[in-house]
Amino acid sequence: MARERQLLLRGGTVVDSTGARRADVLVKGEVVAEVGPRLGKGPAGAVVLDAGGCFVGPGLVDLHAHLREPGAEEAETIETGARAAALGGYTAVVAMPNTDPAADSAAVVRHVLDLAKGACCDVRPAGAITVGRQGKALAPMAEMAALGVRIFTDDGTGVQNASLMRRALEYASGLGVVIADHCEEATLVGDGCMNEGDQSSRLGLPGRPAVAEEVMVLRDLALARLTGARLHLLHLSSASSVSAVRLAKAAGVAVSAEVTPHHLVLTEEAVASYDPMAKVNPPLRTAADVAELRSGLLDGTIDAVATDHAPHPPETKQVAFSEAAPGMVGLETALGLVLGELGLPIEKVLMLMSWQPAALAGVSGAHGGPVRPGAPANLCVIDPARRWAVVPAALASRSRNTPFAGRELKGRARHTILAGEPVVIGEEAQR
Numbered sequence: 220m221a222r223e224r225q226l227l228l229r230g231g232t233v234v235d236s237t238g239a240r241r242a243d244v245l246v247k248g249e250v251v252a253e254v255g256p257r258l259g260k261g262p263a264g265a266v267v268l269d270a271g272g273c274f275v276g277p278g279l280v281d282l283h284a285h286l287r288e289p290g291a292e293e294a295e296t297i298e299t300g301a302r303a304a305a306l307g308g309y310t311a312v313v314a315m316p317n318t319d320p321a322a323d324s325a326a327v328v329r330h331v332l333d334l335a336k337g338a339c340c341d342v343r344p345a346g347a348i349t350v351g352r353q354g355k356a357l358a359p360m361a362e363m364a365a366l367g368v369r370i371f372t373d374d375g376t377g378v379q380n381a382s383l384m385r386r387a388l389e390y391a392s393g394l395g396v397v398i399a400d401h402c403e404e405a406t407l408v409g410d411g412c413m414n415e416g417d418q419s420s421r422l423g424l425p426g427r428p429a430v431a432e433e434v435m436v437l438r439d440l441a442l443a444r445l446t447g448a449r450l451h452l453l454h455l456s457s458a459s460s461v462s463a464v465r466l467a468k469a470a471g472v473a474v475s476a477e478v479t480p481h482h483l484v485l486t487e488e489a490v491a492s493y494d495p496m497a498k499v500n501p502p503l504r505t506a507a508d509v510a511e512l513r514s515g516l517l518d519g520t521i522d523a524v525a526t527d528h529a530p531h532p533p534e535t536k537q538v539a540f541s542e543a544a545p546g547m548v549g550l551e552t553a554l555g556l557v558l559g560e561l562g563l564p565i566e567k568v569l570m571l572m573s574w575q576p577a578a579l580a581g582v583s584g585a586h587g588g589p590v591r592p593g594a595p596a597n598l599c600v601i602d603p604a605r606r607w608a609v610v611p612a613a614l615a616s617r618s619r620n621t622p623f624a625g626r627e628l629k630g631r632a633r634h635t636i637l638a639g640e641p642v643v644i645g646e647e648a649q650r
């Protein structure tokens with residue numbers, strides 16, 4: 220019989236939802252065996268990983284990643300996306316269902332789960348709300364929920380038909396699952412390709428107004444209040460959306476919300492050079508929107524930072540701005556952007572990127588929990604002082620569409636442990 224793997228994370232500060240303390244962490248097999256201030260060299264045969272100067276916490280959990288498989292393997296595969304995730308410090312990601320075919324049935328969900336076996340990260344498929352994400356008929360959510368799907372979304376587009384959204388929420392409520400909406404009202408969006416405002420007028424590009432998001436946020440909040448169902452709002456981008464969610468939470472609506480790193484650190488100014496890498500839906504907005512998104516993080520209105528990792532091959536980005544595919548990769552840069560640019564304490568960062576998203580994704584049993592004996596060893600070791608520059612060609616993702624090329628970030632995952640296995644050691648993927 221093979222000897223059980225033993226791993227010692229030495230010299231770090233353990234941070235989890237119970238607080239922070241100087242401690243070494245010993246992993247045996249797939250679980251945490253011991254957490255203590257000085258575990259020496261650990262048992263004979265243990266692999267020792269240096270965590271000096273680092274935080275040792277539960278692995279990050281991404282609520283929102285497009286892994287593109289099946290159907291767009293030229294952009295990303297589950298294998299490459301999961302590797303990028305592990306390098307970013309993630310031990311679990313929710314894979315969006317806007318694949319080809321869409322993940323709108325048990326058969327496709329089962330296929331994604333099969334593809335995810337052996338990946339560097341725990342991949343949890345989300346299911347589509349409607350058949351083919353066409354917004355016309357509800358997908359068989361029950362059969363997907365039976366396979367463990369916890370989040371349902373037509374992401375890429377929002378559910379435009381209010382009556383259908385109401386029925387989706389009612390159905391989801393009965394199943395105990397979450398409906399997640401991409402809030403943009405299509406008739407208000409039109410052919411817009413950036414934030415609507417002075418900047419879009421100056422650039423001569425059609426605008427995508429903030430009110431397109433706000434209208435759908437308000438509609439969904441009203442429907443969530445009516446149905447009592449669990450609603451999650453994807454990638455909020457505008458100040459008015461944050462205010463609406465804040466009021467709804469105060470009124471007891473069962474709503475959660477996420478924001479992306481790019482909406483927290485970039486504004487529509489990034490579009491001034493017509494750089495297709497800065498094109499994303501919902502679009503980058505104004506400094507006032509960024510300020511309100513950040514205050515929403517601080518006061519608990521926003522529950523999670525999620526990447527909206529959206530790989531695209533070069534040919535869909537090396538075109539005119541208005542023609543370019545929307546979206547940017549994010550799994551490998553999220554932690555550095557959040558740690559280095561928002562000025563949040565590590566406990567808050569991990570709350571927003573680990574245990575709160577783990578709870579929303581329904582994976583708390585395996586991810587995001589306190590680092591203590593008996594817990595599943597899904598961990599990340601974060602060096603908060605590490606300075607590094609984003610080099611697109613060095614990304615593990617199969618696509619390199621990032622607006623952050625050349626940007627210096629501060630903070631990076633040094634090691635990532637998945638079910639006791641060090642899948643990333645010293646910033647290098649091990650498989």
Ligand SMILES: [Zn+2]
Binds near residue numbers: 374376453454501
């Ligand atoms: Zn979306």
